[in-house]
Amino acid sequence: MRGGLILLCGLVTSGCYGASTDVVAPTAKVPVSLSRAVHDANGSIVELGEREVVGTFSYDTTVWSLAYGAADLHGTTDISEAINAQVGEQGGDAVTNLEITGKACGWGMVLGFNLLPLWPGCEYIEVRGDIIRVRRDRREAAR
Amino acid sequence: MNTQSTPVFLLAGLGALCATGCRSTTVSYPFCPAPVYLSKVDHVGDPGSPSRETERLGALESRILSSTSTVDDDTVEVETTPGELTADLLRRLPVGDDVHRGELKLQSVHMSASAWLHVGTGQRATGWTHGTVEVVK
Numbered sequence: 001m002r003g004g005l006i007l008l009c010g011l012v013t014s015g016c017y018g019a020s021t022d023v024v025a026p027t028a029k030v031p032v033s034l035s036r037a038v039h040d041a042n043g044s045i046v047e048l049g050e051r052e053v054v055g056t057f058s059y060d061t062t063v064w065s066l067a068y069g070a071a072d073l074h075g076t077t078d079i080s081e082a083i084n085a086q087v088g089e090q091g092g093d094a095v096t097n098l099e100i101t102g103k104a105c106g107w108g109m110v111l112g113f114n115l116l117p118l119w120p121g122c123e124y125i126e127v128r129g130d131i132i133r134v135r136r137d138r139r140e141a142a143r
Numbered sequence: 144m145n146t147q148s149t150p151v152f153l154l155a156g157l158g159a160l161c162a163t164g165c166r167s168t169t170v171s172y173p174f175c176p177a178p179v180y181l182s183k184v185d186h187v188g189d190p191g192s193p194s195r196e197t198e199r200l201g202a203l204e205s206r207i208l209s210s211t212s213t214v215d216d217d218t219v220e221v222e223t224t225p226g227e228l229t230a231d232l233l234r235r236l237p238v239g240d241d242v243h244r245g246e247l248k249l250q251s252v253h254m255s256a257s258a259w260l261h262v263g264t265g266q267r268a269t270g271w272t273h274g275t276v277e278v279v280k
Binding site (some may be wrong): 134 | 155165168169170171172173174175176177178179181182183184185186187188229233243244245250251252253254255256257258267268269270271279
């Protein structure tokens with residue numbers, strides 16, 4: 001009986017839960033663009049035929065919060081280090097077509113428990129992009 | 144399985160089931176002809192070379208949203224497509240051939256996901272981009 005009442009309260013009154021974060025890349029050593037476009041040193045767009053995709057940038061993380069999402073435990077998600085490492089491994093010059101996807105996770109959806117302020121909410125963050133290399137003759141021409 | 148712990152597992156299983164249908168949102172500008180930089184580095188080449196001079200045209204605040212709700216009220220919102228997001232951005236850039244002189248420098252991409260349970264259930268995933276619209280001098 002008491003368990004039923006708790007479940008009923010959970011169904012009726014439970015509120016918002018989740019998490020949020022700011023994705024940044026302040027110390028990336030290469031340009032990171034959310035579009036397909038990137039500039040060369042002269043300010044010209046590097047055309048598609050002047051570059052090649054040499055790999056895929058991939059970064060996944062989960063960010064958490066407490067107090068129904070009011071207290072974010074990961075205010076900032078810095079992807080600079082991952083960019084520098086993965087671009088360096090592939091010998092790339094830039095990351096283009098960066099996509100950042102956020103999705104609520106199920107941890108906060110456990111009915112009843114999510115009434116508790118200290119019950120965590122979370123969000124999956126997926127970051128994907130193309131690691132590109134500009135053709136060497138194009139780079140020389142831009143200098 | 145202990146009969147007293149059964150409800151806990153049932154509730155956890157229900158939560159996991161909900162998670163499979165969680166809404167997601169993606170921030171990207173796949174159709175934009177101008178660069179949208181998240182990095183401070185704004186061109187390919189020698190990282191030691193000076194950055195190009197740019198002139199600030201204005202601030203950028205755009206929002207992408209994916210939401211659903213079974214609650215029959217005004218909380219149901221429309222999903223924003225990457226094409227709509229790019230179109231919003233293009234209105235702030237130089238027109239014609241000059242569009243390639245434009246670029247966007249983002250300070251951050253804010254991602255947020257939430258879900259709520261009242262009489263029904265609802266979920267929302269949002270993304271905001273904060274930055275400046277600039278043009279190469």
